[in-house]
Amino acid sequence: MSQKKKRLLIVSDTATWLVDGKVVAFEPVVREIEHFSGLFDSIIWIAYGYPGLPQGNSRILCSETPLRLIALPAVGGETWRKKLRALIYAPWYGLVVFFALWRSDVVHTRAPSLPAFWAILFSYIDRGRIYWHKYAGNWKERRPPFFYGLQRDLLIRAKRTYVTINGKWADQPPHCYSFENPCVTDIERDKAANTALRKNFDGPLELCFVGGLTISKGIMYFLEAVALMPEEAISQVWIVGDGILSEAAIALIKRSHLGDRIQLLGFQPRTVVESIYARSHCLILPSATEGFPKVLAEAAAYGCIPIASDVSAIGQYIHSGVNGYLLKQQSTAAIVQTVGKMLQNRSELKRMSVSAVAMANSFTYSRYVMRIATEILPGTAAR
Numbered sequence: 001m002s003q004k005k006k007r008l009l010i011v012s013d014t015a016t017w018l019v020d021g022k023v024v025a026f027e028p029v030v031r032e033i034e035h036f037s038g039l040f041d042s043i044i045w046i047a048y049g050y051p052g053l054p055q056g057n058s059r060i061l062c063s064e065t066p067l068r069l070i071a072l073p074a075v076g077g078e079t080w081r082k083k084l085r086a087l088i089y090a091p092w093y094g095l096v097v098f099f100a101l102w103r104s105d106v107v108h109t110r111a112p113s114l115p116a117f118w119a120i121l122f123s124y125i126d127r128g129r130i131y132w133h134k135y136a137g138n139w140k141e142r143r144p145p146f147f148y149g150l151q152r153d154l155l156i157r158a159k160r161t162y163v164t165i166n167g168k169w170a171d172q173p174p175h176c177y178s179f180e181n182p183c184v185t186d187i188e189r190d191k192a193a194n195t196a197l198r199k200n201f202d203g204p205l206e207l208c209f210v211g212g213l214t215i216s217k218g219i220m221y222f223l224e225a226v227a228l229m230p231e232e233a234i235s236q237v238w239i240v241g242d243g244i245l246s247e248a249a250i251a252l253i254k255r256s257h258l259g260d261r262i263q264l265l266g267f268q269p270r271t272v273v274e275s276i277y278a279r280s281h282c283l284i285l286p287s288a289t290e291g292f293p294k295v296l297a298e299a300a301a302y303g304c305i306p307i308a309s310d311v312s313a314i315g316q317y318i319h320s321g322v323n324g325y326l327l328k329q330q331s332t333a334a335i336v337q338t339v340g341k342m343l344q345n346r347s348e349l350k351r352m353s354v355s356a357v358a359m360a361n362s363f364t365y366s367r368y369v370m371r372i373a374t375e376i377l378p379g380t381a382a383r
Contacts, residue, residue, distance in 0.1 A: 006040055007106070012110035015055075016048060039377060046100060075114065076114060107132070109132075121154070164178075184297065189364055199350075207281070207284060221286045233339075303354065307335070
């Protein structure tokens with residue numbers, strides 16, 4: 001292919017809104033697109049469109065990004081009625097993806113999702129384009145949900161494409177590339193590192209949780225653990241996020257002896273989240289399943305010591321007693337025990353904080369974009 005910039009098609013189920021003609025979407029995905037958009041002349045984005053005002057952690061896509069949105073009706077869910085609706089819409093989605101292919105040189109899917117499923121299938125027979133599939137789930141999950149497992153199996157067999165995954169695995173196919181999930185710019189990393197240098201671990205600790213208030217993310221285990229911690233050891237607890245367990249979380253906070261020190265903030269803009277990382281000593285994320293959550297690297301950049309479940313690729317970056325702690329099970333007891341270990345090893349916390357900052361260096365956008373440009377866009381390694 002010529003050296004000129006290419007036309008990109010993105011296929012995902014990301015929630016999007018149109019506000020005064022401007023695209024608004026999930027903030028982490030928006031940031032990622034903005035950073036690699038400079039590699040392309042134009043971008044078409046097939047995603048889920050929602051009516052009304054934007055919700056959750058979302059923001060406007062930079063107006064300089066050369067992107068046109070194709071908004072599909074959002075489908076999917078846990079009930080049979082919602083699943084049936086998804087099946088009804090599926091053929092139409094396939095047609096939309098098919099016709100968009102012909103206006104692109106590179107196809108980037110964000111799987112698992114229903115729109116991405118079609119692009120993955122087309123990649124088996126289409127040799128005229130570069131296909132780059134990003135699998136966001138746990139690549140080594142033993143019993144994934146059916147649709148997750150189906151798309152993972154298809155990607156394993158899609159040998160003429162590029163598949164980017166979280167973590168490095170012994171049985172990883174040659175066309176599957178280990179890519180870190182980017183979350184910080186070089187400027188943000190340097191600013192965060194300077195903040196981390198000033199962090200002191202001598203007094204009571206400030207803890208934070210950033211993520212969905214769901215069973216999968218373990219928010220109730222986190223709050224139950226906080227309720228069992230010594231009052232003199234914890235000065236503040238920050239919770240950023242929202243979800244189906246928000247009311248249950250509020251009720252538990254009211255019953256906690258540390259309830260007046262727990263701030264449930266809902267979704268917040270990046271500047272607020274960064275200010276919480278800057279003052280917090282520890283981020284706790286007791287997830288049941290993950291790919292590699294960006295919040296771990298974001299917090300680590302600020303010297304905020306991560307405590308996270310030992311699932312998927314997390315244990316390849318976080319090492320207990322070195323730059324954080326790994327939870328061997330998703331439970332209240334595991335969190336209480338680990339925080340107790342931190343309190344007993346205060347002399348080591350500053351060193352661990354410095355090591356956490358170093359770990360975050362792998363998750364910069366500049367590194368991510370460089371790897372896309374040199375390993376994927378040439379379009380040769382997987383062919």
